[in-house]
Amino acid sequence: MRTLRWKIAGHALALLATVLLGGFLSATLVRLAPGFDADEQELDPHLNAQSLQALREARQRENNIFRFYFTYMKRAAHGELGTSLSLGQPVRTLLRDRAPLTLRLLSMGLGLAWLLTLTLALSAAWLRLSVYDTLTTVVSGTFLCLPAAVLALFSVLWNVPGSLAIALIVFPHTYRYARNLLVKAYSSPHIVTARAKGLGEARILFWHVVPVVAPQLLAVAGVSVSMAVGAAIPVEALCGLAGIGQLAWQAALARDLPLLVNITILVTLVTLLANSGADVIGCVVQRQEA
């Protein structure tokens, strides 16, 4: 129990460090971005000399990077993430509008990828046919050799949903690990004995294999979230899906640093949470087994 608590505390600390470090990095980048010192308001002919002076003084106060960081974090804590330079809209609004589509795309893509992974890996471990094993390895290897953006282009060309493209990008990575884990688990002496004693395949799987491979598979599941999030950029950008990935791509092309850095921090937090969650669940499963 104590180890688990330490693990959770460690992950929470890592998340906090990421937020603080990421926040500092984004504040620094935004502060140093070209054009930060210029203010369009100064071009307003209606402003008198006093107002202009007040504007300049306000901007002068932000010159200190640490003070700027403090203000930035204070605003971020209240949900104010600044305004996109290229789209002219608050970053928060942009993220809120686009997040549902990305979440749907990722959850469907990951679901499909894991369905494919487990089906093929389990059948490879059950059948133990070298021809079948070679075939599945060749299929996953072929997808591994294709750039994610090319798979996204093919999904446009063949009019298939973007979630399938994400699944095919993630599947070869997860399949490799899952297949190796399951084959290794099925060849362990206690499973061979269980088989020899005539235990049913379902009982062997759920009672003897799953508890052994679950922690490692959960860790791979955590990493697969990061892979899927990365795959969302080419898929959304090339399939014309208005999600966070497309927003990041547009921000990169327009060099919209406030938007891009905020998206990257948000995405990092999501992947860190997924990895931490997988790690903690894996730890709980291991404890229950012990």
Place this chain on the structure above:
Amino acid sequence: MSLGRKLACVVLGIVLAASAAANWLAPAGYAKQYREATDAAPSRAHWLGTDDLGRDRFARVLYGTRISLLLAPAAALLSTLMAALIGGLAGYLGGAWARLAMAVTDLFLSLPWLFLLITARALMPLNVSPVVSVLVTFMLLGLLGWTTAARVLCATAGSLRMSDFLRQARAAGISGRRLFWVHVIPNLKPVLYAQFWISIPVFILSEANLGILGLGVAEPMPSWGSLLKELEGLVSVGEEPWKFVPLVLLVVVVTSFQFLLSKQEEVAA
């Protein structure tokens, strides 16, 4: 050596030789425009046709292959050196240094690679000369791709730190710096070689992704990424199959690397 590996070596050798001989094999330079024959189908004059700007596609494929196959190993070398320095040093020093280095490495590893890459690429000027854009793209790949290798090297160097020969060397009064450069790094060589080879196909694919998204090598310089961008305008696969040649070449080369790497991955693990 297995048949698969022999075949992979032959394929890579042919592709490398063809790209090295691009100056003689290509009918013209990669930027030469045939304005009377834009977007032309394959012919005797243009084996793979021309692109929408009238440039010979065969020439661009040859030069693009040369750029991708020269600079991906260069980026792999950079990332391996960084991994050796960061991971190797952290493992050798151990304690708080190792924990700190691995915490940073874990943080980098949890970042989605493409997000990190496009953020870093956007920080660099996008309107630079083509040669600079090539260097910036591959340098970024090298600078950001060291994390996985660093983790492996930290673990290997950590096990070396407690080895008998290093204890003996330390007891003999050899300085820490000399220990690291003369005794630790040479013992990390097999893992370093493995990490170097593993990184090459990863960087080739990453450059291709960046190129298709318009964040890679700038025109008119060809690379596999910029050549694959042509596929964006296709309506069907069977319409202009010759446009798939760069993709087929990329898949063949990456597959050949994967065949060669199966042994290296065992060493790296």
